[in-house]
Amino acid sequence: xxxxxxxxxxxxxxxxxxxxxxxxxxxxxxxxxxxxxxxxxxxxxxxxxxxxxxxxxxxxxxxxxxxxxxxxxxxxxxxxxxxxxxxxxxxxxxxxxxxxxxxxxxxxxxxxxx
Amino acid sequence: xxxxxxxxxxxxxxxxxxxxxxxxxxxxxxxxxxxxxxxxxxxxxxxxxxxxxxxxxxxxxxxxxxxxxxxxxxxxxxxxxxxxxxxxxxxxxxxxxxxxxxxxxxxxxxx
Numbered sequence: 001x002x003x004x005x006x007x008x009x010x011x012x013x014x015x016x017x018x019x020x021x022x023x024x025x026x027x028x029x030x031x032x033x034x035x036x037x038x039x040x041x042x043x044x045x046x047x048x049x050x051x052x053x054x055x056x057x058x059x060x061x062x063x064x065x066x067x068x069x070x071x072x073x074x075x076x077x078x079x080x081x082x083x084x085x086x087x088x089x090x091x092x093x094x095x096x097x098x099x100x101x102x103x104x105x106x107x108x109x110x111x112x113x114x
Numbered sequence: 115x116x117x118x119x120x121x122x123x124x125x126x127x128x129x130x131x132x133x134x135x136x137x138x139x140x141x142x143x144x145x146x147x148x149x150x151x152x153x154x155x156x157x158x159x160x161x162x163x164x165x166x167x168x169x170x171x172x173x174x175x176x177x178x179x180x181x182x183x184x185x186x187x188x189x190x191x192x193x194x195x196x197x198x199x200x201x202x203x204x205x206x207x208x209x210x211x212x213x214x215x216x217x218x219x220x221x222x223x224x225x
Contacts, residue, residue: 004156031211042201042215043157056211090156102147103213105156 003027004106006091012112015081021109023074023091031055032074033103034066035090043090049074050096081113118216120202125222126192134187134200134219142207148176148187149201151218157201160187189221197223 004025013019023032031050035043048056049068063085065077074091088108094101117139126132138146145164149157161169163178163185175188189196202216 033211040218042203042217044215045212048211050211088154102159102162104159105149107156110154 004091004093004104006089006106006109008109009107010110010112012114013078013081014114015083017081018077018079020078021076021089021091021111023076023093023106024072025093025104025106026072027093027104028071028095029093029104030071030096031094031101032068033092033094034074034076035092035105037088037090037108047076078111081111083113086111086113118202118204118214120200120216120219122217123220123222125224128192128194128223128225130192132189132192132221134189134202134221136185136187136202136216138183138185138202138204138214138216140183140204140206140214143180144205144207146176146178146185147203147205147213148174148185149203151199151201153198160200192223194223194225197221 007022033048034046036046037043045058046060047066052068063080067075088110090108091106092103094103120136147162148160150160151157161176163169163176168177173190178185199218199220201218203213205213
Protein backbone atom coordinates (compact mmCIF):
# COMPACT_ATOMS: atom_id res chain seq x y z
CA UNK A 1 0.00 0.00 0.00
CA UNK A 2 1.60 3.24 -1.17
CA UNK A 3 -1.39 5.46 -0.64
CA UNK A 4 -1.46 8.93 0.79
CA UNK A 5 -4.97 10.33 1.20
CA UNK A 6 -6.00 13.97 1.40
CA UNK A 7 -9.25 15.69 2.29
CA UNK A 8 -11.03 17.63 1.04
CA UNK A 9 -10.41 17.25 -2.69
CA UNK A 10 -11.67 20.76 -3.38
CA UNK A 11 -12.03 23.76 -1.08
CA UNK A 12 -13.37 27.24 -1.69
CA UNK A 13 -12.86 29.76 1.08
CA UNK A 14 -13.09 33.47 1.70
CA UNK A 15 -10.22 35.56 2.95
CA UNK A 16 -11.66 35.70 6.47
CA UNK A 17 -12.34 31.98 6.78
CA UNK A 18 -10.44 29.38 8.79
CA UNK A 19 -10.15 25.94 7.26
CA UNK A 20 -7.91 22.87 7.53
CA UNK A 21 -6.46 20.45 5.03
CA UNK A 22 -5.88 16.88 6.16
CA UNK A 23 -3.42 14.23 5.05
CA UNK A 24 -3.12 10.63 6.15
CA UNK A 25 -0.80 7.72 5.42
CA UNK A 26 -0.60 4.24 6.89
CA UNK A 27 2.70 3.13 5.42
CA UNK A 28 4.64 3.71 8.62
CA UNK A 29 6.43 6.65 7.05
CA UNK A 30 8.09 9.02 9.49
CA UNK A 31 8.63 12.00 7.19
CA UNK A 32 5.69 14.01 5.86
CA UNK A 33 5.62 17.05 3.61
CA UNK A 34 3.37 19.85 2.40
CA UNK A 35 3.88 21.24 -1.09
CA UNK A 36 2.13 24.02 -2.98
CA UNK A 37 1.72 23.76 -6.73
CA UNK A 38 0.47 26.49 -9.04
CA UNK A 39 -0.80 25.67 -12.52
CA UNK A 40 1.93 24.56 -14.93
CA UNK A 41 4.59 24.96 -12.23
CA UNK A 42 6.52 22.36 -10.24
CA UNK A 43 5.62 21.62 -6.61
CA UNK A 44 7.21 23.97 -4.08
CA UNK A 45 8.11 22.63 -0.68
CA UNK A 46 6.40 24.34 2.27
CA UNK A 47 6.99 22.21 5.36
CA UNK A 48 8.65 18.96 6.39
CA UNK A 49 7.88 16.95 9.50
CA UNK A 50 10.26 14.27 10.68
CA UNK A 51 9.18 11.96 13.48
CA UNK A 52 6.28 14.32 14.20
CA UNK A 53 8.52 17.35 14.66
CA UNK A 54 8.71 20.30 12.29
CA UNK A 55 12.02 19.95 10.51
CA UNK A 56 11.78 22.48 7.70
CA UNK A 57 9.72 25.62 7.18
CA UNK A 58 10.51 27.14 3.80
CA UNK A 59 9.75 30.68 4.95
CA UNK A 60 6.02 30.11 4.60
CA UNK A 61 3.71 32.95 5.75
CA UNK A 62 2.15 32.44 9.16
CA UNK A 63 -1.35 32.27 7.66
CA UNK A 64 -0.35 28.64 6.93
CA UNK A 65 0.07 26.61 10.11
CA UNK A 66 1.08 22.94 9.95
CA UNK A 67 0.35 20.36 12.58
CA UNK A 68 1.37 16.72 12.97
CA UNK A 69 -0.89 15.13 15.63
CA UNK A 70 0.65 11.67 15.19
CA UNK A 71 2.86 9.72 12.84
CA UNK A 72 0.02 9.04 10.38
CA UNK A 73 -1.62 12.45 10.18
CA UNK A 74 -0.59 15.84 8.90
CA UNK A 75 -2.78 18.92 8.90
CA UNK A 76 -2.43 22.33 7.34
CA UNK A 77 -4.47 25.05 9.05
CA UNK A 78 -5.43 28.00 6.89
CA UNK A 79 -6.40 31.45 8.12
CA UNK A 80 -6.77 34.83 6.42
CA UNK A 81 -5.52 33.55 3.08
CA UNK A 82 -5.07 35.69 -0.01
CA UNK A 83 -6.36 34.98 -3.53
CA UNK A 84 -2.78 34.30 -4.64
CA UNK A 85 -2.74 31.34 -2.24
CA UNK A 86 -5.12 29.52 -4.59
CA UNK A 87 -3.27 26.40 -5.72
CA UNK A 88 -3.07 22.62 -5.49
CA UNK A 89 -1.78 21.62 -2.07
CA UNK A 90 0.01 18.30 -2.08
CA UNK A 91 0.92 16.14 0.86
CA UNK A 92 3.71 13.58 0.56
CA UNK A 93 5.41 11.08 2.81
CA UNK A 94 8.60 9.04 2.82
CA UNK A 95 9.96 6.29 5.00
CA UNK A 96 12.49 8.55 6.70
CA UNK A 97 15.20 11.03 5.85
CA UNK A 98 17.42 8.48 4.08
CA UNK A 99 18.38 9.99 0.75
CA UNK A 100 17.25 6.91 -1.14
CA UNK A 101 13.71 7.12 0.11
CA UNK A 102 11.03 8.03 -2.39
CA UNK A 103 8.38 10.58 -1.60
CA UNK A 104 4.84 9.39 -2.28
CA UNK A 105 2.27 12.07 -3.03
CA UNK A 106 -1.40 12.30 -2.20
CA UNK A 107 -3.99 13.44 -4.76
CA UNK A 108 -3.95 16.98 -3.45
CA UNK A 109 -6.51 19.54 -2.33
CA UNK A 110 -7.40 22.15 -4.92
CA UNK A 111 -7.88 25.39 -3.02
CA UNK A 112 -9.61 28.50 -4.30
CA UNK A 113 -9.48 31.65 -2.21
CA UNK A 114 -12.06 34.29 -3.08
CA UNK B 115 20.92 27.50 -5.51
CA UNK B 116 19.58 24.76 -7.72
CA UNK B 117 19.11 24.92 -11.48
CA UNK B 118 17.17 22.12 -13.17
CA UNK B 119 16.27 22.37 -16.85
CA UNK B 120 13.98 20.27 -18.99
CA UNK B 121 12.06 21.02 -22.18
CA UNK B 122 8.63 22.56 -21.76
CA UNK B 123 6.71 20.43 -24.24
CA UNK B 124 7.11 17.38 -26.46
CA UNK B 125 4.72 15.70 -28.86
CA UNK B 126 4.94 12.16 -30.16
CA UNK B 127 2.83 9.56 -31.91
CA UNK B 128 1.24 6.54 -30.27
CA UNK B 129 3.66 3.58 -30.39
CA UNK B 130 6.72 5.80 -30.78
CA UNK B 131 9.61 6.55 -28.39
CA UNK B 132 10.21 9.85 -26.64
CA UNK B 133 13.26 10.93 -24.65
CA UNK B 134 12.92 13.69 -22.06
CA UNK B 135 16.22 15.28 -21.08
CA UNK B 136 17.01 16.89 -17.75
CA UNK B 137 20.15 18.82 -16.88
CA UNK B 138 20.96 20.00 -13.40
CA UNK B 139 23.41 22.18 -11.54
CA UNK B 140 23.00 21.68 -7.81
CA UNK B 141 25.02 22.29 -4.68
CA UNK B 142 25.31 18.55 -4.19
CA UNK B 143 23.74 15.36 -5.40
CA UNK B 144 21.87 12.70 -3.51
CA UNK B 145 19.84 11.19 -6.32
CA UNK B 146 17.51 12.10 -9.18
CA UNK B 147 13.84 11.22 -9.40
CA UNK B 148 11.36 11.19 -12.24
CA UNK B 149 7.67 11.70 -11.52
CA UNK B 150 4.64 11.56 -13.81
CA UNK B 151 1.78 13.97 -13.20
CA UNK B 152 -1.52 13.88 -15.05
CA UNK B 153 -3.45 17.13 -15.17
CA UNK B 154 -5.10 17.86 -11.84
CA UNK B 155 -3.60 14.80 -10.15
CA UNK B 156 -0.72 14.09 -7.79
CA UNK B 157 2.79 13.29 -9.04
CA UNK B 158 3.45 9.55 -9.11
CA UNK B 159 6.91 8.09 -8.72
CA UNK B 160 8.49 6.61 -11.84
CA UNK B 161 12.19 6.11 -11.20
CA UNK B 162 15.21 6.88 -9.05
CA UNK B 163 18.87 7.09 -10.11
CA UNK B 164 21.81 7.72 -7.83
CA UNK B 165 24.57 5.89 -9.73
CA UNK B 166 25.55 6.39 -13.35
CA UNK B 167 23.79 4.20 -15.85
CA UNK B 168 20.44 3.05 -17.07
CA UNK B 169 17.53 1.86 -14.93
CA UNK B 170 14.81 0.04 -16.83
CA UNK B 171 11.24 -0.49 -15.67
CA UNK B 172 9.01 -1.89 -18.34
CA UNK B 173 8.30 0.74 -20.98
CA UNK B 174 10.10 3.43 -18.97
CA UNK B 175 13.86 3.78 -18.56
CA UNK B 176 15.92 6.44 -16.84
CA UNK B 177 19.57 7.28 -17.37
CA UNK B 178 22.00 9.27 -15.27
CA UNK B 179 25.44 10.77 -15.85
CA UNK B 180 26.61 12.50 -12.68
CA UNK B 181 29.75 13.91 -14.28
CA UNK B 182 27.62 15.65 -16.91
CA UNK B 183 24.77 16.63 -14.61
CA UNK B 184 22.41 14.94 -17.03
CA UNK B 185 19.54 12.51 -16.98
CA UNK B 186 16.91 11.36 -19.41
CA UNK B 187 13.61 9.53 -19.17
CA UNK B 188 12.85 7.25 -22.09
CA UNK B 189 9.25 6.32 -22.81
CA UNK B 190 8.82 3.45 -25.24
CA UNK B 191 5.73 2.13 -27.05
CA UNK B 192 3.87 5.31 -26.22
CA UNK B 193 0.23 5.03 -25.24
CA UNK B 194 -2.40 7.75 -25.09
CA UNK B 195 -2.43 7.46 -21.29
CA UNK B 196 1.23 8.55 -21.23
CA UNK B 197 0.10 12.10 -22.05
CA UNK B 198 1.13 13.90 -18.87
CA UNK B 199 3.72 16.19 -17.33
CA UNK B 200 7.04 14.55 -16.43
CA UNK B 201 8.95 16.12 -13.56
CA UNK B 202 12.67 15.75 -12.99
CA UNK B 203 13.65 16.26 -9.33
CA UNK B 204 17.06 16.32 -7.69
CA UNK B 205 17.86 15.80 -4.03
CA UNK B 206 20.86 17.97 -3.18
CA UNK B 207 23.33 16.91 -0.49
CA UNK B 208 22.67 20.08 1.46
CA UNK B 209 19.21 18.99 2.51
CA UNK B 210 18.18 15.37 2.77
CA UNK B 211 14.49 16.10 2.58
CA UNK B 212 14.15 18.67 -0.08
CA UNK B 213 13.49 17.75 -3.68
CA UNK B 214 14.29 20.46 -6.18
CA UNK B 215 11.90 20.06 -9.10
CA UNK B 216 12.31 21.06 -12.70
CA UNK B 217 9.40 22.89 -14.31
CA UNK B 218 8.18 19.69 -15.96
CA UNK B 219 7.85 18.50 -19.55
CA UNK B 220 4.35 18.16 -20.95
CA UNK B 221 4.20 15.17 -23.26
CA UNK B 222 1.29 14.91 -25.68
CA UNK B 223 0.72 11.58 -27.38
CA UNK B 224 -1.24 11.72 -30.62
CA UNK B 225 -3.00 8.87 -32.41
